[in-house]
Amino acid sequence: MASSGRHTDLLALLVHASGGVAVACTGVGSESGGAGSVFVSADEDAREARVERLRRSSSVACNPARRFNAIRTGAEPLCAPFDSIPAGSDPAFVEAGAVTDLAADEPVVALAVGGQQRAYPVRYLIFHEVVNDVVADVPVVVTFCPLCNSAVAHERRLDGKTLTFGVSGRLEYANLVMFDRETASFWQQMTGLATGGELAERQLAPVPVQMLPFETWRSAHPDGLVLEPPDPDAYPYGTDPYGGYDTDPGEQSPVLQQSAGPVRDTRLSPKWRVLGVVVADGAIAFPMPEGSAGPRVADAGI
16 A cells, blocks of 8 residues: 555544444455335345345454454455445435535536436545435436546446445455345446346446536536535545555555456556546547646547
8 A cells, every 4th residue: 555644544444434343344356206116136034144144244254453454564355344334325415506615626426317417526425435316216326436536327227126235345356346235236336237146247227427526517507416415423524535545556556456366467557547438349448648748649449
């Protein structure tokens, strides 16, 4: 990791999330109104039992000593208690014009569905990572992965039923892995693909989002709605517990190595910022330029 400050911040965040007690554990990889009705698993008792096993398993697998070693030395895989990072549900919003506590350059994740405009400040998402919302009668999940700096949204409706998402604490390629409370399946944040569980190989429909400065968004959508702080008494919104991780894009990423194995593609450092474009027959990454040079655009042949 980048600095002792980074270690201290992450350690405090994990301890806060678990209430000082190990509750559950990440693993490496995955375990094999108008919103619609809620999805009900065919074997609800088995699903509840599985979720409870995941919550309890870290008493051995993700104990405080392991989390401390992961953050301080990198000697252990980074883990976070299962379902300990509280996803947002039933979010509250305020009109854009009434917001006074966000700076003009504060990053927000902007979403537009059915003519409704909403902004989700990154200062809140960085502590909750997942927000379950309903916009213009469409159930959506708005997500942010702090280690990847990736903002992604998907529809929560699948086969006419609505899923409710939480934070599993797992990582794949340093990317957030969600789970749904209805079937206990695991979902990759970046792709919306279920990687394990009852709904394995199913995929959520993507919903376009942008990450941009708050004032830029508010100027374009003065009547839009902004997410209110989900739990201002419990979290130090406005601070960045992951700040040190992103100070040097050229350094290696122990988190990535632990969640994906050896990095074989050495054309870019693992933490280098890229703009990813996905098309029907593949994907391509446009690297951010080095130094202070301005943006450069190259023809990718797609």
